[in-house]
Amino acid sequence: xxxxxxxxxxxxxxxxxxxxxxxxxxxxxxxxxxxxxxxxxxxxxxxxxxxxxxxxxxxxxxxxxxxxxxxxxxxxxxxxxxxxxxxxxxxxxxxxxxxxxxxxxxxxxxxxxxxxxxxxxxxxxxxxxxxxxxxxxxxxxxxxxxxxxxxxxxxxxxxxxxxxxxxxxxxxxxxxxxxxxxxxxxxxxxx
Amino acid sequence: xxxxxxxxxxxxxxxxxxxxxxxxxxxxxxxxxxxxxxxxxxxxxxxxxxxxxxxxxxxxxxxxxxxxxxxxxxxxxxxxxxxxxxxxxxxxxxxxxxxxxxxxxxxxxxxxxxx
Ligand SMILES: Nc1nc2c(ncn2[C@@H]2O[C@H](COP(=O)(O)OP(=O)(O)O)[C@@H](O)[C@H]2O)c(=O)[nH]1
Ligand SMILES: [Mg+2]
Numbered sequence: 001x002x003x004x005x006x007x008x009x010x011x012x013x014x015x016x017x018x019x020x021x022x023x024x025x026x027x028x029x030x031x032x033x034x035x036x037x038x039x040x041x042x043x044x045x046x047x048x049x050x051x052x053x054x055x056x057x058x059x060x061x062x063x064x065x066x067x068x069x070x071x072x073x074x075x076x077x078x079x080x081x082x083x084x085x086x087x088x089x090x091x092x093x094x095x096x097x098x099x100x101x102x103x104x105x106x107x108x109x110x111x112x113x114x115x116x117x118x119x120x121x122x123x124x125x126x127x128x129x130x131x132x133x134x135x136x137x138x139x140x141x142x143x144x145x146x147x148x149x150x151x152x153x154x155x156x157x158x159x160x161x162x163x164x165x166x167x168x169x170x171x172x173x174x175x176x177x178x179x180x181x182x183x184x185x186x187x188x189x190x191x
Numbered sequence: 192x193x194x195x196x197x198x199x200x201x202x203x204x205x206x207x208x209x210x211x212x213x214x215x216x217x218x219x220x221x222x223x224x225x226x227x228x229x230x231x232x233x234x235x236x237x238x239x240x241x242x243x244x245x246x247x248x249x250x251x252x253x254x255x256x257x258x259x260x261x262x263x264x265x266x267x268x269x270x271x272x273x274x275x276x277x278x279x280x281x282x283x284x285x286x287x288x289x290x291x292x293x294x295x296x297x298x299x300x301x302x303x304x305x306x
């Protein structure tokens with residue numbers, strides 16, 4: 001094919017991770033056009049007593065609604081946001097979601113900081129660029145960024161910022177911080 | 192916390208009935224944001240697309256991401272993967288992904304700032 005690279009449509013994938021109630025859905029909704037998207041959770045191992053009359057060998061699935069947002073930068077350049085449920089039963093989704101991802105936003109709530117440990121461990125291991133965005137809930141004690149960084153034992157180059165993802169401007173800053181970080185990681189890997 | 196659990200889990204359904212109980216074919220490692228484009232060619236091997244596959248072929252006359260195909264057609268991702276795998280195996284679609292360059296990332300940063 002004779003295309004300039006710029007003629008090929010480019011789609012980028014950003015993951016929004018963190019525990020339940022931390023603000024993933026709010027963030028996706030504040031910044032993007034939310035779209036319905038379902039994936040399957042296969043429950044075949046769990047012996048759920050639903051009978052199989054259709055001849056399909058004992059496979060029962062639940063569909064799980066995912067946070068899915070789309071930001072069109074220009075024609076042919078789209079950023080997709082995927083919210084990734086943080087608990088273990090959804091981990092089957094993580095590998096496919098993180099494959100080829102530009103990066104991840106790990107949302108943290110200082111009242112339950114440990115909720116984001118699995119996400120941080122996961123992205124560190126996969127080598128997926130990530131940032132930590134501390135969602136400032138009204139009734140939470142205020143911590144400074146360095147306190148959060150050391151509590152999470154983050155590498156010094158991982159950006160940490162405070163946010164209120166109910167506000168579009170704040171959600172925007174979070175995404176820009178991530179893409180700038182991903183750009184630094186990409187540039188460093190090519191140097 | 193069960194409140195959040197309930198919010199995220201959908202009803203128990205059987206989307207696998209649509210694809211005869213298979214899970215994946217060559218759509219196995221399909222990236223969610225890979226771009227799907229109809230080739231416009233004839234199907235190889237006497238393959239006849241099913242109704243859902245016809246809907247996909249109509250949609251992807253312009254390049255469409257795997258996730259958007261699932262969202263537009265309101266089908267779960269695993270089902271869409273299998274349907275796409277069959278279409279690809281029979282030469283009806285091509286699936287590809289352009290990687291992000293520095294130039295693209297800078298464009299994204301500027302685009303986000305301008306939102
Ligand atoms: N005070 C405050 N509340 C927030 C913030 N972000 C989200 N919330 C609220 O927290 C609740 C859970 O958010 P949600 O986006 O559903 O969390 P998810 O489970 O991670 O998707 C909602 O009621 C939000 O309105 C924030 O930055 N500040
Ligand atoms: Mg949510």
